[in-house]
Amino acid sequence: MQAKLTIDLAAIVANWRALARTEETAAVVKADAYGLGLAPVAKALAKAGARTFFVAQTEEGVALRNVLGPGAEIFVFGGLMAGDEAAFRDFELVPCLNSIEQAQRFAVAPTGRYALQLDTGMNRLGLEPADLGHLPDLGSPVLTMSHLACADEPDHPQNAAQLSCFQEIAGTGRRSLAATGGTLLGADYHFEMTRPGIGLYGGLPFAAAQPVVTLSLPVIQIREVAAGEAVGYGASYVADRPRRIATLSAGYADGLIRAMSGGATLWAGDTPCPLAGRVSMDLLTVDVTEAGAPEWLDILGPHQGVDALADAAGTIGYEVLTSLGGRYARSYTT
Incomplete structure (x- = not known):
């Protein structure tokens, strides 16, 4: 007899709504919706009104497009990797460009719209501030984003340091800094878009989340x-x-x-x-x-x-x- 895993889609939707702090609240559904099933989770969120989604890899973006069809905006955190150009173009995926090399790749073979991911102090993914003056002419990004390293610790000084850096280099337009933890840090971190992940699925730091x-x-x-x-x-x-x-x-x-x-x-x-x-x-x-x-x-x-x-x-x-x-x-x- 198999063990039984029951997933409450209504709770996921309720958590997404409870985390809405801005006009645009995206949903992070990478890693098979945090292990709970990309197709049912994404369909439930889309039905509830989510229009913007984030995944980690190109293949996840293709799978999500096949689930949701046209209309949804799908960002890929990992950016434009060599050999993935056709997938981004054919499935209307938006790469989060993370390096000069990715930006150059996009300039040679533009796949449509793009986002810029900036490194504001995490030293994991993203363009360094010094890189920004060396980007090829790509036109304007549809999103400028970064990611907080210590958002689960509200009093950690790196949160304020990264916020200050992001405010300095992100410019204007559509911006996103906050995942679940950043969303809970307050309005200064929200900008035009928040993108909760673990909080949708009942995890900390969203202590008020419904269990999923x-x-x-x-x-x-x-x-x-x-x-x-x-x-x-x-x-x-x-x-x-x-x-x-x-x-x-x-x-x-x-x-x-x-x-x-x-x-x-x-x-x-x-x-x-x-x-x-x-x-x-x-x-x-x-x-x-x-x-x-x-x-x-x-x-x-x-x-x-x-x-x-x-x-x-x-x-x-x-x-x-x-x-x-x-x-x-x-x-x-x-």
Whole structure:
């Protein structure tokens, strides 16, 4: 029996609306809509009124165009890579040009409209301020953007430093600096467009987000374990007293990463059930002593969101979402 992953599209739409701070609120749907399914998520957002979308790679842009058809504006963060010119032209994608080399490539083979991505201090993607005087004549961009490195930490001094740099070099017109964290920093960071990502899917730093995912795992077997007996690989868990241990059908092959071992909690209704031992490729072992004989346990749901589960694994909610595997029986609610 497959584990069940339920995705609440209405919650995604509600989160997008709740994050609307400007006249134009885009939606970031890269990485298969953060692991939750590009087609259903993008269709739901478009139906709700989203007209502007961001993806990371050319292939994602092509897939999104095939989902949404004409009309939607699709930006590609990675910009115009060599060999992708035809795809940008044929599918009306907008490259976020990140370097002099990409700008020169666009000048030689213009694909339509373009955006400029500026580096304001993150040193990851984007044109340095000194590059701007050496750009070929491309006409005006349809968007000038940058990205904040520390927006999840509102008091971090780099936020103000990047804002000041962006104000100095971005000029006028249509501008975007804020993803989810930047949106929550306030109006100074909003400019003409915000582009929330993780907040749409129920993740921090949007603490007021509606929860989006429920992940329920089936119990294969329950056994009695005596005090002193070990459970799982490496005998890393040893029962301190008689315990009832359930074996569940899911593991790190399903995106429940091994770092959760010894720290994660699952839920039988309102009863917490701690993980017992290491996460295996296809199996989890869970202490259900206080829960009777459950047939299903939730690892994501009303009692535990993606960020709480991420904390147990020493990671972030982004990784939990984007790691969710392909073996789940997925369903969508509206």
